[in-house]
Amino acid sequence: MTPGQVTPGATRLRVATYNTRDFLDDRRAAARVVRRIDPDVLCLQEVPRRLFGSRRVAAFAQECGLRPAGPHRGSGGTTIFLGERVQLDAAWHRRLSVAVLTRTRGYAVARVRLPGRPPVVVASVHLSLHAGERHAHTVQIVRALADLAAESSGSAGPLQRTVLAGDLNELDTGNAWRLIGSRMRLVSPTEPTYPARRPRTLLDVVFASTDLEVLPHPRIDLDEDDVLAASDHRPVWVDLAV
Numbered sequence: 001m002t003p004g005q006v007t008p009g010a011t012r013l014r015v016a017t018y019n020t021r022d023f024l025d026d027r028r029a030a031a032r033v034v035r036r037i038d039p040d041v042l043c044l045q046e047v048p049r050r051l052f053g054s055r056r057v058a059a060f061a062q063e064c065g066l067r068p069a070g071p072h073r074g075s076g077g078t079t080i081f082l083g084e085r086v087q088l089d090a091a092w093h094r095r096l097s098v099a100v101l102t103r104t105r106g107y108a109v110a111r112v113r114l115p116g117r118p119p120v121v122v123a124s125v126h127l128s129l130h131a132g133e134r135h136a137h138t139v140q141i142v143r144a145l146a147d148l149a150a151e152s153s154g155s156a157g158p159l160q161r162t163v164l165a166g167d168l169n170e171l172d173t174g175n176a177w178r179l180i181g182s183r184m185r186l187v188s189p190t191e192p193t194y195p196a197r198r199p200r201t202l203l204d205v206v207f208a209s210t211d212l213e214v215l216p217h218p219r220i221d222l223d224e225d226d227v228l229a230a231s232d233h234r235p236v237w238v239d240l241a242v
Contacts, residue, residue, distance in 0.1 A: 010213065011116075011242055012215060014037070014039045015039060015040065015122065015163055016034070016039035016235055017043040017044075017166050017167075017204055017235065017236050018045070019204060020046055020231050022046050023047070025232070026230055029227075032226050034064040037235060039066075040082070040083040043078070044078065044124060045125075047077050049076070049077045049104065067082055068082075079093065082110070086112045087112060089111040089112065092109045093106065093107075096137045102130075103129075105133075105137060107141055108123065109148065110122050120163060121145060121161065122163045123141065123164045125165070127167070127169045129169055131176075134169060134175070135175040138180060149161065149162045149209070158183070159183050162212075163209075164206075164207045167233065168205060169203060171201070172202075184207040184208055184209050184210070187206050187238050187240070193234045194233050195233075196233055196234050197228055204236045213241035215240065215241055
């Protein structure tokens with residue numbers, strides 16, 4: 001069986017999510033963490049959006065050994081990086097409406113594929129600190145993902161071959177979490193991810209549509225000093241069979 005091959009006709013896709021706190025911490029430590037995880041698709045939140053933001057994000061992608069899935073302007077600090085095995089069909093970075101004088105919000109979407117496999121739609125999200133806004137934004141995101149998944153599969157219905165990853169800024173009792181969970185299932189570990197030093201809250205998650213097989217969680221020994229220096233969030237990753 002060749003590397004990455006998991007079952008006949010299926011191939012492993014490693015998806016990770018990471019809130020990098022606008023690179024206010026140690027960007028190089030964050031890059032070392034990412035390289036250790038070695039994702040095929042990396043969903044990022046809180047990447048720089050303003051002065052020299054695009055240049056800094058591109059530099060970070062290079063340090064991670066990945067490539068950006070298109071420019072991230074208008075995405076509220078979310079974006080997606082791709083590994084060399086992954087082919088990019090299309091990418092979108094979309095803005096969400098927010099209250100005046102609050103942090104801009106948006107989400108990033110990429111339709112990707114591994115050689116010889118059907119496409120997968122992946123979204124990186126960073127939901128609001130306000131419950132009502134989180135839910136309203138999630139309604140928009142889920143609707144957009146349903147449209148893209150239907151376009152990819154050629155048929156409407158339940159979400160297919162779709163992954164949503166990011167920082168939800170709420171617990172599993174929240175309306176946004178429940179809405180996502182009604183369309184997809186949580187596939188990432190349930191250990192707390194925030195704050196990085198003494199995690200108490202699970203904010204960073206990966207959901208996937210039920211047609212995607214979840215592989216046993218790969219244990220990766222990260223350098224704890226790098227994890228603490230890189231961000232106030234811990235990264236999350238999952239292996240899927242696509």
